[in-house]
Amino acid sequence: MKIVCISDTHNRHVELRLPPGDVLIHAGDYSMRGHVAETEAFLSWFANQPHRQKVFIAGNHDWIFQERRENARAMVPEGVIYLEDEGVTLDGVKIWGSPVTPTFENWAFMHTSATIGTYWDAIPDNTDVLITHGPAYGVLDRVRPHSEHIGCPRLRQVLDTRLRPKLHVFGHIHEDYGQEVDGTLTSVNASFLDHRYLPVNAPVVVTL
Template identity: 70%
Template sequence: MQRVTMKIVCISDTHNQHDQLQLPHSDVLIHAGDFSMRGHVAETQAFLTWFAAQPHPHKIFIAGNHDFIFEKRRKKARAMVPDGVIYLEDEGVTLEGVKFWGSPITPTFFDWAFNRGPATIGSYWDLIPDDTNVLITHGPPFGTLDQVLPEGEHVGCPRLLAALESRLCPKLHVFGHIHEAYGQFVQGGRVSVNASMLNQEYLPVNPPVVVELS
C-alpha cells in the first residue's frame, strides 16, 4: 500500500551513545552508520538490541567506516541483525511504496571500513536505481554538509555528487560521517540531511532530524 505522507526520523554517528537519545515517533527510523567505535561484536549487539526495541514500524540502518564487523565479518554481522530491522549494504528495500537504498561506502581516509578510492567508488553509486526515493549513504556528496573544522574544507564524495546531479532524484538523502556538518539543506526538491548525533568532540549534542515526505 502506498501512503500519502511518510514521517522519517534520521540519526547517524551515535558511536555507542545511542542510549542517550530521545527519539520522536515516526513511520521510519533511519541510522546512517557509525553506530560503534570499532565494530566489535559487543558494541554491535548492544546497538542492534537497542535499535530493534525502538517502537518505529520500520527501522533501517547501514554501516559506517567505524563499523568494521560488517566488512570484515560480513556473514557473522548479518546473522546478528534482528527480525524487524533492515540492514542495507548497496541494496534497496521498498516500504509502503517508498523506495530506499543504502550504502556504507565513503572515500578513502586512512584505513577505515568501507573506504574506496576514486578509481572504484563510482561503481557503487552506479548501482543506485534511478527511481530511488530515499538515499542513505554514510558520507555526504561533495559540497553538501561536508565541511570539516577548522579550515572548512569540503570532504564529501565528488562521484556521489555527480550521480546526484546527472541521474538520481531522491526526495531525501540521509548521511552523517562529518560530525561538525550536522544539519539540513534543501535544493531542487531534495532534502539533504547530515544526521550526525555527535559533534566533532564526540558529544551527543544534536537532536534527531525529522523529515516528512509527501
C-alpha cells in the same frame, strides 16, 4: 511517511531522545570499532524502538560488517533492515543504502576515486530515499578548521545528473550536522555526536 534520521551515535545511542515517526533510519557508525558487544548492544536498542520500520547501514567504524559480513548479518534481529549496497521498498517508498565513503586513512568500506563510482552507479534511478554514510561533495561536508569540503565528488555528480531522490540521509562529518533543501531534494547530515564526540545534536525528522 515521517522519517526519523540519526547517524554517528558511536555507542551513545541510549542518550538519544527519539521523536515518533514511521521509519527510523541510522546512517552508520553506531560503534567505535564494530566489535561484537558494541553491535549486539546497538541492535538490541534499535530493534526495541517503537518506529514501525527500522533501517540502518554500516559506517567506517563498523568493521564487523566488512570483516565478518555473514556473522554480522546473522546478528540483525527480526524487524530491523540492514542495507549494504542494496535496496528495500517500504509502503511504496524505494530506499537504497550504502556504507561506502572516499578513502581516508584506514577504515572500513572506503574506496578510491578509481573504484567508488561503481557503487554509486548501482543506485537505481527511481530511488526515493538514499542512505549513504558520507555526504556528497559540497553538501553538509565541511570539516574544521578551515571549512574544507571533503564529500564525495562522484556521488555529487550522480545526484546532479541522474538520481532524483526526495531525501538523502548521511552522517560521517560530525561538524556539519543539519539539513539543506535544494529543489525537491532534502539532504540531512544526521550526526548525533559533534566533532568532539559529544552527543549534542537532535534527530532530524523529515516528512515525505
